[in-house]
Amino acid sequence: MGAYDESYRRSLDDPHGFWLEAAEAISWTRPPTRAIDATDAPIYRWYPDGVLNTSYNALDRHIEAGNGDRTALIYDSPVTGTGATFTYAELRDEVARFAGALASLGVGKGDRVVVYLPMVPEAVVAMLACARLGAIHSVVFGGFAPRELAARIDDATPKVIVAASCGIEPTRVVEYKPIIDEALRISQHQPEHAIVLQRPQAEATLGERDLDWTDLTAKAEPADPVQVDATDPLYILYTSGTTGKPKGVVRDNGGHAVALAWTMRNVYDIGPGDVWWTASDVGWVVGHSYIVYAPLLVGATTVLYEGKPVGTPDAGAFWRVISEHGAKALFTAPTAIRAIKKVDPEAAELAKYPMESFRTLFLAGERLDPETYHWSHEHLGVPVVDHWWQTETGWPIAANPRGLEPLPTKPGSATVPMPGWNVQILDAYGKELLPQQEGAIAIKLPLPPGALPTLWGDDQRYIDSYLKEYDGYYLTGDGGFIDEDGYIFVMGRTDDVINVAGHRLSTGSIEAVVAANAAVAECAVIGVHDPLKGQLPRALVVLKAGASVSEETLRDELVAAVRREIGPVAAFRDVSVVDALPKTRSGKILRRTMRGIADGRDEPVPSTIEDPAVLDALRPVLRSQEG
Numbered sequence: 046m047g048a049y050d051e052s053y054r055r056s057l058d059d060p061h062g063f064w065l066e067a068a069e070a071i072s073w074t075r076p077p078t079r080a081i082d083a084t085d086a087p088i089y090r091w092y093p094d095g096v097l098n099t100s101y102n103a104l105d106r107h108i109e110a111g112n113g114d115r116t117a118l119i120y121d122s123p124v125t126g127t128g129a130t131f132t133y134a135e136l137r138d139e140v141a142r143f144a145g146a147l148a149s150l151g152v153g154k155g156d157r158v159v160v161y162l163p164m165v166p167e168a169v170v171a172m173l174a175c176a177r178l179g180a181i182h183s184v185v186f187g188g189f190a191p192r193e194l195a196a197r198i199d200d201a202t203p204k205v206i207v208a209a210s211c212g213i214e215p216t217r218v219v220e221y222k223p224i225i226d227e228a229l230r231i232s233q234h235q236p237e238h239a240i241v242l243q244r245p246q247a248e249a250t251l252g253e254r255d256l257d258w259t260d261l262t263a264k265a266e267p268a269d270p271v272q273v274d275a276t277d278p279l280y281i282l283y284t285s286g287t288t289g290k291p292k293g294v295v296r297d298n299g300g301h302a303v304a305l306a307w308t309m310r311n312v313y314d315i316g317p318g319d320v321w322w323t324a325s326d327v328g329w330v331v332g333h334s335y336i337v338y339a340p341l342l343v344g345a346t347t348v349l350y351e352g353k354p355v356g357t358p359d360a361g362a363f364w365r366v367i368s369e370h371g372a373k374a375l376f377t378a379p380t381a382i383r384a385i386k387k388v389d390p391e392a393a394e395l396a397k398y399p400m401e402s403f404r405t406l407f408l409a410g411e412r413l414d415p416e417t418y419h420w421s422h423e424h425l426g427v428p429v430v431d432h433w434w435q436t437e438t439g440w441p442i443a444a445n446p447r448g449l450e451p452l453p454t455k456p457g458s459a460t461v462p463m464p465g466w467n468v469q470i471l472d473a474y475g476k477e478l479l480p481q482q483e484g485a486i487a488i489k490l491p492l493p494p495g496a497l498p499t500l501w502g503d504d505q506r507y508i509d510s511y512l513k514e515y516d517g518y519y520l521t522g523d524g525g526f527i528d529e530d531g532y533i534f535v536m537g538r539t540d541d542v543i544n545v546a547g548h549r550l551s552t553g554s555i556e557a558v559v560a561a562n563a564a565v566a567e568c569a570v571i572g573v574h575d576p577l578k579g580q581l582p583r584a585l586v587v588l589k590a591g592a593s594v595s596e597e598t599l600r601d602e603l604v605a606a607v608r609r610e611i612g613p614v615a616a617f618r619d620v621s622v623v624d625a626l627p628k629t630r631s632g633k634i635l636r637r638t639m640r641g642i643a644d645g646r647d648e649p650v651p652s653t654i655e656d657p658a659v660l661d662a663l664r665p666v667l668r669s670q671e672g
């Protein structure tokens with residue numbers, strides 16, 4: 046039996062033994078004696094008697110081990126033309142001082158702090174400072190509009206919000222202060238303070254509750270790590286569900302630290318002193334797990350990149366960063382590689398940069414199409430590892446464990462389930478399917494450490510959203526199959542969540558914005574295939590009788606509204622006015638059927654359809670590239 050098979054089997058047969066052993070990689074104030082607590086099943090807790098501090102594990106313990114001079118963080122910002130390097134000792138000092146600043150405002154264990162920062166070192170500092178105090182951070186991605194920020198503020202009810210004066214996109218400076226002010230105007234909950242990091246590209250005018258990051262931190266006393274229970278929350282990260290209301294995914298301290306440390310060594314083959322780069326954003330789970338926490342937990346060097354794959358300044362940007370900082374591996378989303386490939390199909394830019402340090406490309410966040418896989422492999426000449434996971438899971442469900450035992454790859458497969466993930470394919474009745482049979486991908490409970498224990502403040506919504514459909518299983522929302530060798534093939538979402546350039550969005554929330562337009566009688570938003578971004582939202586709109594607006598004007602209004610209400614990240618541009626929407630006899634819109642037709646599949650028409658002629662009339666619209 047190979048190392049992978051042995052680990053996987055043991056993680057399912059003896060989860061206590063497996064995960065208590067894995068927990069030895071973490072420094073505990075009180076080491077756990079029990080791995081899992083099933084008292085409140087189906088809500089499980091990992092390491093119920095363990096006590097630790099995550100920021101101590103990410104920083105202080107490396108310094109105490111004599112590695113304070115090792116580089117912890119490299120900041121590389123082509124959009125500002127600046128950069129910086131922090132040793133572990135320097136980063137710890139920044140974190141301790143900012144934790145002191147937060148503490149001076151009354152932030153303590155269990156308090157929530159919303160972080161709305163771009164890809165600057167202060168984002169990492171703010172997250173780790175919360176962890177140091179036992180406070181719970183909730184980072185919101187900068188591409189979201191005020192209403193989305195307000196929804197998160199109302200759910201997390203933070204004591205403090207930490208923000209920058211601006212973020213920088215290649216073609217524009219995005220002023221954050223007006224976004225925050227508008228979010229706070231519409232939110233019910235009002236944080237006591239907003240700490241603002243002033244950036245020279247657009248300094249903000251500070252109001253009554255606002256405090257300047259630099260002034261506040263200069264006055265602060267460094268704070269020591271506060272011990273927390275392993276089961277205490279480390280962060281809340283909101284993700285799109287099938288309804289408009291985002292779900293607050295909770296991550297605990299102990300299980301998270303253990304699982305991430307395990308993956309760095311065993312999945313990504315990264316250890317102390319290795320340079321590791323995740324090109325994503327701290328606002329996504331990939332950023333939380335693999336820009337901030339995991340690399341620091343194992344004493345590696347993490348690269349924080351404030352730029353894009355193309356245009357900052359060219360399609361060689363990723364190769365320059367790898368080459369300049371000696372990165373051993375890159376983790377990014379397929380859409381980033383597709384963006385490079387589109388501009389530089391022959392990878393001419395690559396020849397400019399020596400890449401001796403580079404060993405592996407890891408891709409996740411959306412389906413990896415074969416063309417992108419082959420292009421990457423051919424030009425980079427290193428293993429290209431597709432892997433699959435979700436905001437909820439915090440770390441890979443399925444991967445090729447490069448550090449444990451590199452396995453043969455199969456194009457289209459995210460390889461095999463990682464330890465602790467008992468992945469099953471279920472039919473509509475919850476029956477486990479055979480190899481090659483396609484169905485819903487579900488995971489037998491309990492989920493391993495590091496996966497969400499619940500949703501913030503709403504155990505019932507957690508149960509309803511994930512555990513209700515199939516008794517004893519977590520429903521991933523993805524469909525696919527497992528082959529005879531145990532390889533997992535993920536085929537796409539089975540619900541109304543779409544993935545646009547690796548950003549997960551709810552079609553329901555876009556629909557709500559479209560439906561609010563005075564001329565719209567009813568609408569459906571579906572995700573359709575896009576060669577660059579993977580999927581794009583498309584709205585099919587039925588006008589109210591007598592509405593006189595032109596299709597072009599309506600489109601402009603709807604695009605502006607979605608940008609204003611959800612954010613530019615929705616990349617919403619495609620609107621078609623149609624005569625009617627296909628429905629079942631009970632009035633349910635046939636979104637799945639329309640999605641299938643738009644993607645060119647031979648989609649079966651449900652027998653419950655009210656009027657097949659409506660669907661027939663829509664086919665040419667659905668099949669056209671742009672409505």
Ligand SMILES: CCC(=O)SCCNC(=O)CCNC(=O)[C@H](O)C(C)(C)COP(=O)(O)OP(=O)(O)OC[C@H]1O[C@@H](n2cnc3c(N)ncnc32)[C@H](O)[C@@H]1OP(=O)(O)O
Nearest residue numbers: 187188214325329330331378381410434435546547613614
């Ligand atoms: C495994 C678990 C997970 O799935 S976690 C999620 C993993 N997903 C990711 O890491 C995301 C991967 N995608 C990306 O990093 C980007 O899409 C890349 C590939 C870099 C392309 O970026 P970009 O060219 O900006 O396109 P986009 O589609 O992301 O943006 C659309 C519009 O939104 C804007 N935007 C983007 N980010 C911000 C931001 N932080 N602040 C403000 N605005 C932002 C973009 O400028 C763009 O705007 P516009 O429509 O061009 O005006």
